[in-house]
Amino acid sequence: MPRPHAIFSPSEPVGDHFRAAVSSAITAFLDERAEELSAIGPELAAPMELARVFTSGGKRLRPAFCWWGRVATGGDPVDPVGMMQVAASLDLLHVSALMHDDVMDSSDTRRGVAAAHRQFEQLHVQREGRGSGEAFGRAGAILLGDLLLVWSEQMMSRSGLHVATLERGRPIVEAMRSEVTCGQFLDVIAQSAPESHDLEQALERANRIVEFKTNRYTVQRPLQFGAALGGATAVQLDQLAAFASPIGRAFQFRDDLLGVFGDQQLTGKPAGDDLREGKRTVLVAHALAKASAAASAELESMLGNEALDAAQVERAREIIVTSGARDAVENTIEAGYAQAMDALSKADVTEEGRVALGNLATASVRRAF
Numbered sequence: 276m277p278r279p280h281a282i283f284s285p286s287e288p289v290g291d292h293f294r295a296a297v298s299s300a301i302t303a304f305l306d307e308r309a310e311e312l313s314a315i316g317p318e319l320a321a322p323m324e325l326a327r328v329f330t331s332g333g334k335r336l337r338p339a340f341c342w343w344g345r346v347a348t349g350g351d352p353v354d355p356v357g358m359m360q361v362a363a364s365l366d367l368l369h370v371s372a373l374m375h376d377d378v379m380d381s382s383d384t385r386r387g388v389a390a391a392h393r394q395f396e397q398l399h400v401q402r403e404g405r406g407s408g409e410a411f412g413r414a415g416a417i418l419l420g421d422l423l424l425v426w427s428e429q430m431m432s433r434s435g436l437h438v439a440t441l442e443r444g445r446p447i448v449e450a451m452r453s454e455v456t457c458g459q460f461l462d463v464i465a466q467s468a469p470e471s472h473d474l475e476q477a478l479e480r481a482n483r484i485v486e487f488k489t490n491r492y493t494v495q496r497p498l499q500f501g502a503a504l505g506g507a508t509a510v511q512l513d514q515l516a517a518f519a520s521p522i523g524r525a526f527q528f529r530d531d532l533l534g535v536f537g538d539q540q541l542t543g544k545p546a547g548d549d550l551r552e553g554k555r556t557v558l559v560a561h562a563l564a565k566a567s568a569a570a571s572a573e574l575e576s577m578l579g580n581e582a583l584d585a586a587q588v589e590r591a592r593e594i595i596v597t598s599g600a601r602d603a604v605e606n607t608i609e610a611g612y613a614q615a616m617d618a619l620s621k622a623d624v625t626e627e628g629r630v631a632l633g634n635l636a637t638a639s640v641r642r643a644f
């Protein structure tokens with residue numbers, strides 16, 4: 276593999292070349308796992324194919340933050356092939372979490388195709404299997420998610436990077452795995468919590484979910500992981516956290532907006548799915564607190580209604596916009612972006628890393644998918 280600066284430009288830190296390199300690393304790793312699974316039995320061909328499908332796309336932000344964190348603190352990787360394998364392993368963890376998330380949310384689609392549990396359900400029907408197709412689908416997706424989590428660790432540990440180098444970053448990865456799981460549980464609790472229109476309380480709860488379910492495993496920990504591999508000091512890790520946390524939160528707030536107002540052709544999920552799933556997002560918290568009593572009650576009645584039609588989704592959008600919630604979240608995103616860029620300007624990092632991370636921040640919050 277050529278020197279990374281010959282392939283990846285800090286002006287396009289997650290451009291086509293970078294995403295292709297991540298995909299290539301994942302494909303090579305899965306090819307090896309396919310041989311192992313085929314030796315166990317032909318029944319594993321279907322989950323292997325789904326593993327390929329769901330790891331073949333995505334924004335590749337986690338590998339990008341990891342890679343450029345390494346560049347920001349240690350310059351170009353000495354072993355770019357090994358470093359890319361480590362960075363790409365984070366997307367296996369990501370897809371594992373997505374599969375479990377889709378099961379918990381009963382989501383029908385992911386990245387423009389049927390969610391993994393729905394595809395396993397279809398497989399059960401095609402094979403005229405006994406018992407519940409839905410139960411089979413959920414079990415298949417949970418197990419494949421578990422397998423991808425195991426493979427994420429294998430892909431990292433078998434990267435070829437020196438053991439001492441990997442050990443510098445391992446505590447960060449271990450924290451990330453725990454944090455995203457706990458953040459997911461906080462989300463489950465929030466969706467079942469008693470109704471409350473106390474804005475301060477709702478925002479505290481929603482922001483805590485965002486911090487652990489999204490920021491830590493999307494931006495902060497991947498960035499710190501890469502930086503640790505590059506030999507970052509404790510001060511540098513703290514400086515990068517000061518940059519990452521507001522960007523990670525802003526990333527999720529943008530996701531919340533896209534979950535209600537996004538274009539399905541770009542997001543890969545039907546607009547309004549967050550409403551159907553009853554997500555207690557910062558956007559929803561603002562709307563419930565700021566809308567009139569009647570409008571707030573109407574919106575509350577829509578949350579968690581899996582049968583919401585297009586007209587009802589449009590009405591929910593109207594309530595959210597009229598209440599000022601959409602503007603409030605947009606303002607929060609911009610404030611977080613400004614805070615992050617200020618922290619980045621003061622961080623002790625390489626100039627190449629600073630440029631790349633600044634562009635990654637922009638890509639994370641000013642996007643349509």
